[in-house]
Amino acid sequence: MHEVDMTKALIQTVRQWWESQENGTKISAVHLIVGQFTSVEPDSLLFAFEVQTRQGFLSDAKLVITETPLIAFCHVCQLEYSPQIGSMYSCPGCGGPMEDIRSGRELKIDRIEYEENHAPNL
Numbered sequence: 724m725h726e727v728d729m730t731k732a733l734i735q736t737v738r739q740w741w742e743s744q745e746n747g748t749k750i751s752a753v754h755l756i757v758g759q760f761t762s763v764e765p766d767s768l769l770f771a772f773e774v775q776t777r778q779g780f781l782s783d784a785k786l787v788i789t790e791t792p793l794i795a796f797c798h799v800c801q802l803e804y805s806p807q808i809g810s811m812y813s814c815p816g817c818g819g820p821m822e823d824i825r826s827g828r829e830l831k832i833d834r835i836e837y838e839e840n841h842a843p844n845l
């Protein structure tokens with residue numbers, strides 16, 4: 724299952740950020756952008772995240788996924804369109820193949836929500 728490895732990589736990236744913060748920052752949410760044209764299932768990702776963060780520095784954090792739609796651009800028609808699987812993702816204007824994907828392949832951390840720890844320095 725591909726989402727499990729992806730979640731491991733995601734947690735590792737967040738951990739690197741977390742370790743670079745000074746006072747034990749408490750992460751409350753990780754916002755992720757997932758394109759519709761990636762092969763990622765948001766539900767599987769949420770499940771993998773929950774399972775992998777039951778303990779440790781992300782135990783109180785939730786994963787928030789924003790999906791971006793698939794949008795392509797046809798250079799022949801100078802047109803942006805939403806490719807449909809039924810038409811093999813071709814351009815509705817000229818029927819040309821999908822060549823230039825403008826959105827829908829993203830898979831990245833948008834932002835991390837956190838609370839700073841204001842405990843006094845010892």
Ligand SMILES: [Zn+2]
Nearest residue numbers: 797800814817
């Ligand atoms: Zn076209």
